[in-house]
Amino acid sequence: MQVEPDNVEGTAAVMAQSRGPTLAEVARIAGVSLMTASRAVNNRPGVSDEKREEILGIADAIGYVANRAAQKLSGGRTHVIGVIAQLHTPFTSDLVLGIGSAARAVGHEMLVYSLPDEGRRPPDSVVDLLHQVADGVIVILPYASDYLTNLSRSHIPIVTIEAGETAEFPTVAADNYHGAAQAIRHLHDLGHRRIGFITGNERLASARDRHRAFVDLRHQLGLDADDDLVAMGDFTQRGGFVAAERLMALASRPTAIFAANDAQALGAMTAIRQAGLSVPQDISLIGFDDILLAAQMHPPLTTIRQPLAQMARAAIKLLLTLVAKGEPPATPITLPTQLIVRETTAPPRA
Amino acid sequence: MQVEPDNVEGTAAVMAQSRGPTLAEVARIAGVSLMTASRAVNNRPGVSDEKREEILGIADAIGYVANRAAQKLSGGRTHVIGVIAQLHTPFTSDLVLGIGSAARAVGHEMLVYSLPDEGRRPPDSVVDLLHQVADGVIVILPYASDYLTNLSRSHIPIVTIEAGETAEFPTVAADNYHGAAQAIRHLHDLGHRRIGFITGNERLASARDRHRAFVDLRHQLGLDADDDLVAMGDFTQRGGFVAAERLMALASRPTAIFAANDAQALGAMTAIRQAGLSVPQDISLIGFDDILLAAQMHPPLTTIRQPLAQMARAAIKLLLTLVAKGEPPATPITLPTQLIVRETTAPPRA
DNA sequence: TTGAAAGCGCTAACAC
DNA sequence: GTGTTAGCGCTTTCAA
Numbered sequence: 018m019q020v021e022p023d024n025v026e027g028t029a030a031v032m033a034q035s036r037g038p039t040l041a042e043v044a045r046i047a048g049v050s051l052m053t054a055s056r057a058v059n060n061r062p063g064v065s066d067e068k069r070e071e072i073l074g075i076a077d078a079i080g081y082v083a084n085r086a087a088q089k090l091s092g093g094r095t096h097v098i099g100v101i102a103q104l105h106t107p108f109t110s111d112l113v114l115g116i117g118s119a120a121r122a123v124g125h126e127m128l129v130y131s132l133p134d135e136g137r138r139p140p141d142s143v144v145d146l147l148h149q150v151a152d153g154v155i156v157i158l159p160y161a162s163d164y165l166t167n168l169s170r171s172h173i174p175i176v177t178i179e180a181g182e183t184a185e186f187p188t189v190a191a192d193n194y195h196g197a198a199q200a201i202r203h204l205h206d207l208g209h210r211r212i213g214f215i216t217g218n219e220r221l222a223s224a225r226d227r228h229r230a231f232v233d234l235r236h237q238l239g240l241d242a243d244d245d246l247v248a249m250g251d252f253t254q255r256g257g258f259v260a261a262e263r264l265m266a267l268a269s270r271p272t273a274i275f276a277a278n279d280a281q282a283l284g285a286m287t288a289i290r291q292a293g294l295s296v297p298q299d300i301s302l303i304g305f306d307d308i309l310l311a312a313q314m315h316p317p318l319t320t321i322r323q324p325l326a327q328m329a330r331a332a333i334k335l336l337l338t339l340v341a342k343g344e345p346p347a348t349p350i351t352l353p354t355q356l357i358v359r360e361t362t363a364p365p366r367a
Numbered sequence: 368m369q370v371e372p373d374n375v376e377g378t379a380a381v382m383a384q385s386r387g388p389t390l391a392e393v394a395r396i397a398g399v400s401l402m403t404a405s406r407a408v409n410n411r412p413g414v415s416d417e418k419r420e421e422i423l424g425i426a427d428a429i430g431y432v433a434n435r436a437a438q439k440l441s442g443g444r445t446h447v448i449g450v451i452a453q454l455h456t457p458f459t460s461d462l463v464l465g466i467g468s469a470a471r472a473v474g475h476e477m478l479v480y481s482l483p484d485e486g487r488r489p490p491d492s493v494v495d496l497l498h499q500v501a502d503g504v505i506v507i508l509p510y511a512s513d514y515l516t517n518l519s520r521s522h523i524p525i526v527t528i529e530a531g532e533t534a535e536f537p538t539v540a541a542d543n544y545h546g547a548a549q550a551i552r553h554l555h556d557l558g559h560r561r562i563g564f565i566t567g568n569e570r571l572a573s574a575r576d577r578h579r580a581f582v583d584l585r586h587q588l589g590l591d592a593d594d595d596l597v598a599m600g601d602f603t604q605r606g607g608f609v610a611a612e613r614l615m616a617l618a619s620r621p622t623a624i625f626a627a628n629d630a631q632a633l634g635a636m637t638a639i640r641q642a643g644l645s646v647p648q649d650i651s652l653i654g655f656d657d658i659l660l661a662a663q664m665h666p667p668l669t670t671i672r673q674p675l676a677q678m679a680r681a682a683i684k685l686l687l688t689l690v691a692k693g694e695p696p697a698t699p700i701t702l703p704t705q706l707i708v709r710e711t712t713a714p715p716r717a
Numbered sequence: 718t719t720g721a722a723a724g725c726g727c728t729a730a731c732a733c
Numbered sequence: 734g735t736g737t738t739a740g741c742g743c744t745t746t747c748a749a
Binding site for chain 1: 493
């Protein structure tokens with residue numbers, strides 16, 4: 018059952034190229050030059066309205082579909098945007114969907130390259146691959162990987178979502194610091210004074226910002242500040258599980274836990290239950306992201322919502338501007354978060 | 368905050384084309400012709416071993432990356448395969464990841480087009496778009512959409528996973544009939560005699576096969592056969608919720624429910640709980656697919672596993688063969704399923 | 718085993 | 734407003 022590509026290709030024979038109608042045909046039928054047809058089809062100036070309409074009609078009639086490979090090759094715009102993301106991660110894949118909608122809303126299509134699992138090194142040329150068909154690329158930084166360094170070589174229009182170690186590219190992100198602050202304040206308002214924190218993958222700025230907010234707020238609000246209350250996570254569900262286990266094993270357990278993202282909150286939920294406790298009666302739990310799943314858990318998860326749709330739109334806008342003007346990266350765009358209170362947080366036991 | 372693409376493009380100015388090294392450069396440095404370089408790089412016969420190695424070395428040294436758009440345009444192979452799928456659906460997105468791995472395992476890359484939500488009509492030209500860069504396309508049929516009809520026009524190498532209404536393309540699928548039979552047998556073995564069924568979206572062959580198995584087995588095993596016990600679903604979580612609500616409202620409730628997929632089982636779980644019952648004490652629940660989430664639910668879901676990795680490999684193999692030989696579609700490939708017993712099934716209450 | 722010529726479908730640049 | 738020319742980077746012929 019092993020596929021042997023070389024073998025298969027060795028037999029290459031028929032190669033159904035099946036090319037459809039081309040611009041040349043449209044032009045021929047319309048009795049105009051290639052360029053006039055091109056201008057009409059691409060909605061550009063330089064064609065009389067009547068001719069334009071006629072050409073468009075013909076194109077539609079014979080089912081003309083622009084060949085993006087050819088457009089790209091000749092230096093044109095394809096109206097395709099590429100996205101590089103790790104589809105395994107819930108927040109990331111939700112975000113990809115949002116980018117797709119945002120792209121379509123402005124007349125572009127989206128093509129996605131799914132980064133392989135961690136550990137397997139992503140091919141260096143992925144950005145090139147996407148750029149060979151897309152006008153620009155949006156990179157949703159993976160939870161782990163020094164991927165950005167590879168990217169910085171290429172001079173391709175790139176926008177990142179969630180900055181990593183370095184910030185060499187135009188970036189869109191949620192206000193992670195204030196979002197995390199919202200979470201802590203919510204727990205504090207409910208009466209919690211002993212709050213545990215599960216960190217994210219601190220190679221990402223988002224994780225570091227959330228951590229920083231936790232430390233700052235804990236101090237500002239005068240909460241218990243044992244080092245034990247901070248457990249290292251990595252943004253994965255498994256990481257959240259392990260970290261929460263450690264928190265549960267503490268002599269003096271926290272009455273609430275803030276997980277740096279929803280995936281970890283999910284893992285924490287399992288650990289809490291395995292310790293024979295229940296949420297929110299024994300332990301309150303709050304996450305970050307508001308992934309689709311958060312509302313569907315039992316009980317539904319209280320969390321900090323990242324403005325996914327807004328982030329997607331902002332990233333697209335940034336990218337399109339970059340593609341068009343080749344402008345230097347503006348300052349990072351930061352979007353506000355929102356506290357979503359569901360059923361995993363409650364006042365602490367008396 | 369609205370993006371106006373035309374506006375943006377109007378300002379087009381710099382357009383950083385940033386092209387990297389080309390084959391021509393490799394050839395020039397190596398002191399050979401373009402064709403020799405091409406043959407060497409593509410691992411094809413017609414080049415002496417020493418020349419080949421030298422050329423490969425140079426290509427590597429100057430960071431040559433093949434331009435797939437150009438390859439495609441001139442009728443060559445790009446070693447990219449395209450996937451069209453609805454990323455919203457858990458099983459589908461799991462499968463996409465599997466296809467990615469399978470593709471990489473045989474030296475190909477995968478590019479994904481995510482079909483927009485139902486209701487919004489997918490652009491007809493998506494297959495063309497993908498085919499303009501990929502050698503062939505794998506279509507994971509969406510839970511709803513007469514998408515296939517649009518596809519049949521194009522003469523592009525296409526393999527589908529999960530057949531829909533028609534079966535015009537080479538297809539890979541799990542053995543839905545026997546998988547569903549496994550589910551019913553499992554419940555029967557536990558002692559259940561009154562089993563509810565939540566159908567899938569019956570526009571897909573997979574849903575119809577599972578339904579057929581339910582009806583057949585129910586008869587063979589002499590189970591209760593009220594019409595009420597079959598509730599229509601659509602493969603979505605919401606659909607499962609609504610269908611289960613109906614089953615819960617029955618005067619004579621089933622003691623077990625078979626949901627045609629895991630997403631619906633998730634929805635059913637919520638409905639069962641809202642009816643004040645618990646799984647599996649009051650009602651046993653079994654799903655189909657074994658999505659990643661199934662094992663992470665509380666309690667973990669008993670289900671029928673589709674052989675995802677195998678399906679992915681088979682689809683890739685089929686596609687590559689099709690691309691190379693242009694052979695007529697072989698008979699559909701059917702892969703066996705597996706019963707995964709977790710914690711949502713138990714003997715009925717005495 | 719190697720190379721030269723032609724062209725894939727399109728657009729930028731420059732005519733008119 | 735319209736057309737012509739050239740060429741993107743590669744691979745297919747076909748010839749040596």
